[in-house]
Amino acid sequence: MxxxxxxxxxxxxxxxxxxxxxxxxxxxxxxxxxxxxxxxxxxxxxxxxxxxxxxxxxxGHDTTARVLHAVSRGPRVPGGHPEYRLTKGELAIFDGVEEERIFIAVLGQVFDVTEGKRHYGKGGAYSFFAATDRSRAFSSGSKSDGEDVSSFTDKQLLDVHKWLVFFDTHKAYKRMGTVEGVYYDKFGHVTPTMHTIRERIRLAKQAEEAVAAIESCNSEWKAGQGSVVWCQDPEKYPRKHADERCGCFSASDIAMRTDLQLVKDCKEKDKRCVSPA
Known part of the structure; x- marks a missing residue:
């Protein structure tokens, strides 16, 4: 060329x-x-x-790898941070010692309670809740109780649910995601058990609200005279209902319900019940 x-x-x-x-x-x-x-x-x-x-x-750094793995699996929550999809082993990292942050789980939902470190951190009164799901303990008070509340009564389920609402609405705590186990799978989808628990809680709340709507009895006690129980509404009768509470019911309510009992020292047609001292 x-x-x-x-x-x-x-x-x-x-x-x-x-x-x-x-x-x-x-x-x-x-x-x-x-x-x-x-x-x-x-x-x-x-x-x-x-x-x-x-x-x-x-x-080579187990904690870093597991945290990155956990964060990578979830979508973003309204607060802006990635939603965690944790295994139980990954949740165990967040105890305030191995990892600075402190996570707890209630009914499979994970919350960052680092702001409450003096309660949930090492040496705190509620440190046994950290880095695990001890849903049962929120009702039983037992430090060793686990996550499955399937055997709980409706009242116990409502106790646990109130704690779930507490953490979810607390200004200092943040919902971080879910933990794989009884209530959610590894993708954050609810399990059949969780569907059942949710339905039971829904019905229990309806029943609780129905009880709260019942007019309470008036009562008075005087030394030497005893106690008197009556209803403010002159058309209603005192009756014992849920948890031995005294409520006021119309004649038609009494006819339709089989769970109502007479108040002590009260007859069927009495509107004022007197118990001597």
């Missing part, structure tokens, strides 16, 4: 300086080839080594 180009230049009577420029092109191509075949592979190899070393460093 160079000889042909030179002959062509001789016919055109080009200068030697231009010949030199033309003759250097193969050298430039050699430099490009050298970069392509020698330096570029070296650069890619260096990047690969760097990435491998970085991953090895992260995986």
């Amino acid at each position: 160079e000889i042909r180009q030179r002959r062509h230049d001789d016919l055109r009577n080009e200068s030697d300086e231009e010949d030199e420029v033309i003759s250097t092109k193969p050298q430039e191509i050699d430099e490009q080839e050298r970069f392509t075949w020698i330096w570029l592979p070296c650069i890619f190899l260096g990047l690969a080594v760097f990435v491998y070393a970085s991953m090895h460093l992260i995986n």
Whole structure:
């Protein structure tokens, strides 16, 4: 190629300086080839080594790897942070010792309670709740109780649910996601057990609200005279109902319900019940 180009230049009577420029092109191509075949592979190899070393460093630190793994599985919650999808082992990290933050779980829902470290941190009165799901303990008070509340009465379920609402609405605590177990799977989907618990809580709340709507009896006690129970509404009768409470019911209510009992020292048609001292 160079000889042909030179002959062509001789016919055109080009200068030697231009010949030199033309003759250097193969050298430039050699430099490009050298970069392509020698330096570029070296650069890619260096990047690969760097990435491998970085991953090895992260995986070598169990806590870091598990936290990153947990965060990566969930969507973002309204607060903006990624929603965690934790295994029980991953939840166990967040005890305020191995990991600075403190997480607790109630009915499978995970909350960051780091702001309450003096309560839930090491040495705190409620430290046994940290880094695990002890839903049963929110009603039983037993430090060793676990997560499954399936055997609880409706009243006990409402006790646990009130704690769930407490953590969910507390200004200092944040909902972080879910933990895999009785109530949620590894993707954060509710389990059949959780569906059942939710329905039981819904019905129990309806029953509680119905009880709260019942007019309470008036009562008075005087030394030497005893106690008197009566209803503000003159058309209603005192009766014992849920948890031995005294409520006021109409005649039609009494006829339709089988769970109502007479108040002590009270007859069927009495609207004022007197118990002597």
